[in-house]
Amino acid sequence: MLADILHEVFGYSAFRGQQADIVAHVASGHDALVLMPTGGGKSLCYQVPAIARHREGKGVAIVVSPLIALMHDQVGALEEVGVHAAFLNSTLSSEDAQRIEREMMAGRLVMLYVAPERVTHPRFQAQLASLHERGLLSLFAIDEAHCVSQWGHDFREDYLQLSMLHERYPDVPRVALTATADDQTRADMIERLQLQDARVFISSFDRPNIRYTLVEKDNPRQQLLRFIRREHEGDAGIVYCQSRKKVEDTAEWLSEQGIPALPYHAGLDAGVRQRHQDRFLREDGLVMVATVAFGMGIDKPDVRFVAHLDLPKNIEAYYQETGRAGRDGADAEAWLAYGLADVVNQRRMIDESPAHDDFKRVQRGKLDALLALAEAHDCRRVRLLAYFGEDSTPCGNCDNCLNPPQTWDGTEAARKLLSGIYRFWQHGQQRFGAGHLIDVLRGRLTDKVTQYGHQSLSTFGIGADLSEHQWRAVLRQLVALGHVVAEGEFNTLGLSPSARAVLKGEQAIVLKVAAEAMPRTKLARPKSGSSGAGSAPPVPLEADALARYEALKAWRAEVAREHNLPAYVVFHDATLAEMARMAPSTLDELATISGVGTKKLQAYGEQILAVWRA
Structure with missing residues (x-):
């Protein structure tokens, strides 16, 4: 039964x-x-x-x-x-x-x-x-x-x-x-x-249709725009930001760049939130920029990408949020941009929360697991599934599999950086942030360097061979590895107990080569009227089948409007694509297509067949 x-x-x-x-x-x-x-x-x-x-x-x-x-x-x-x-x-x-x-x-x-x-x-x-x-x-x-x-x-x-x-x-x-x-x-x-x-x-936690891509932050708005323009023009997507202000600013900026975007967060009027959500569910090609207030229970099957402009709290949150892409089984992408400030901010939020110590300890461990995923040299999916206790093999469908990152022996650079932090403390029992540390390592005589007399430290100028961008990548990875801690309101840097072995040369450090800084060039806006990729079917179709698919989508849109429902509730794109490919000529043939039950066959069967005749 x-x-x-x-x-x-x-x-x-x-x-x-x-x-x-x-x-x-x-x-x-x-x-x-x-x-x-x-x-x-x-x-x-x-x-x-x-x-x-x-x-x-x-x-x-x-x-x-x-x-x-x-x-x-x-x-x-x-x-x-x-x-x-x-x-x-x-x-x-x-x-x-x-x-x-x-x-x-x-x-x-x-x-x-x-x-x-x-x-x-x-x-x-x-x-x-x-x-x-x-x-x-x-x-x-x-x-x-x-x-x-x-x-x-x-x-x-x-x-x-x-x-x-x-x-x-x-x-x-x-x-x-x-x-x-x-x-x-x-x-x-x-x-x-x-x-x-x-x-x-x-069940297996694997979502093989989702491609995972994690990038270092470098002008993140432009990185996001480049990602959408090159990979997902015209697609429905979700962009997650940590703060309400960033949600509104990002949605406004994307709209100015020609990407239709709406904001969503708990601070908006309930009526506005509902209107924006309804539009996202019912219209094609909209991008929702949101805090985590948006998403749980959203059933829209054709979300083609989920992007994060801020680091989530842990792998569970990341997995839950990225899982809103590609619910229909067609190709989708999870894209995340992260930087050292994200790591520091998440750690500070944990440390300053009123929760008990056991809870904070667990949350720090969860954040560390996410950082390990972000800084991984190997398959993202293998690490993601391992977190949930599932063994797997390299997927061939994440950024590290498709473009394996270069690595280098960062032991000496790590020792220089850790020594720099140690010398600050030895010099005046003070702690400083990333920018000042990098200035000292690179030998820059800034006002702050001379104010504290740090040009006299043995670490002054010992890292002139690396750029500021490269040193930030080294620091971020050392934080992810747990050798450096960033604490307090001003994100000052300290050493963890594990740093001792690195300083003494007892532990080798392998680091990813820092990605090249992205050029500050504007991307051309799409020409007005560009249809984008939003109308593409979930599977390749021949020309005549594609014409039928587009006709079916137009018919479905009318039905959805009449019933005040999202279009996918009437039929999923995958079902329409199968109809278009098979072109059934009778109700019995139509009944064999996945997603066509008895009630829908009775309600819509003759209308669908009429689409071919039209």
Whole structure:
């Protein structure tokens, strides 16, 4: 029956990976913890069991979701395929909320999406108790379950109370799902959600369609513009920045350069945020510049790139955010620009946070793992997957695999730099920042150098053979390796205990050759009317098939506008491309295409065939 539901409702001929085992396990009434990468099909792992159990008379499935945007998209998509679903959140009028509650209590809803704070509200708990007594509570799905962990990258206190679901309804199956969790976060999820008896399903974290590229910051705005112009002109993308001001400035600047961009952060008016999000979901080729307030639960499948202009907090955050690219399985790119200031700022935020020492220690370790990824000479994907406990081989689809970085014996340069920091302390028991240290190493007689008498130090001028750009690369890598620490409000530099072995010549240091500084030249603006790459199909198509694909996209856009839905909720690009390639002439032929279920065939089949005739 489960495979029949998959085909009849969602139009797919077979489950992927571990989906079949997960769906059977949950549908039969057992608990599960599911770790599956973004785009791996997590939603089907609870949607198919919910439909199956509803057909058996077991009532409604409660889906705990942290974001309103996700609720809207999921419910719209389910209604499109003929599954009666709804959400309860603050966007509803009291009349609509009461109507949905009546449908829930009558057992007519297949799925109800709610926020964690509503689940734990006494009124809603009374309703759940009534449903349970009448056997009309089919399952609980806890999405983005990593939010329950204080060690994770997106901790939410409301999730802590969800353990009550097991305590009050022990016979109702629960499935907790996330795309991102290291060993520590997984253990926390199991304990806090009382999933000790749940079966754990861990899929590969690999997203082979995403190319990982990490570059040294050097005029990062121009680097970003060059990346978009050369690789993703006309594509939908997300650019993450750390501060609200940087989000607004970057969005404005990209727009001035001819790249359609919108800002998104928690400080914007709620109506503005919603309008920008709706435009991003419904329009082609928009770039959303955002803080991490944007993204979790965003289902847009055709995001072709995710760029970071600031270093994320840890690998989990980086993986979660980059995973929003290429959900449709087509080629996508994760691009990150980082510099020494990013490292220092992240360390300072950890050190100055009010958290307890154990938490700070764990967060420093997570940041160090991200820095090791950023400074790696070898395959990015191997290191990324190893962080999540997964062995792999070089991918051939990251910057280091495609263009292996040159390395050099940086032992002597490292000793000079570390000695420079040590001599500052020995001279006047003071600490200084990167700029002053490099001036001393390169023998520059600045006002600050003469003010402190540092021209008399034995380290003055011993690094004149390297440029400022090269010394900054050496320093950044020594910070990443843990030999140099940057602390305090002014980012002053100190030595860690591990620096002693390097200074004494007991440890060799291999460093990446610093990338050449980018020339400060302006990139030409695209000609007005350039269509860019946004209209390209996810797979290559012959000329006649490409014409059909474009006609289908135009038809889909009209349907999406009529139904007030994002276009991908009607049909994914991959489904349209397969239709265009196959050019089915009958409804039976159309029904064989992946993504065309019974309800959509009935609703749109004749219209699609009419596109060929037109």
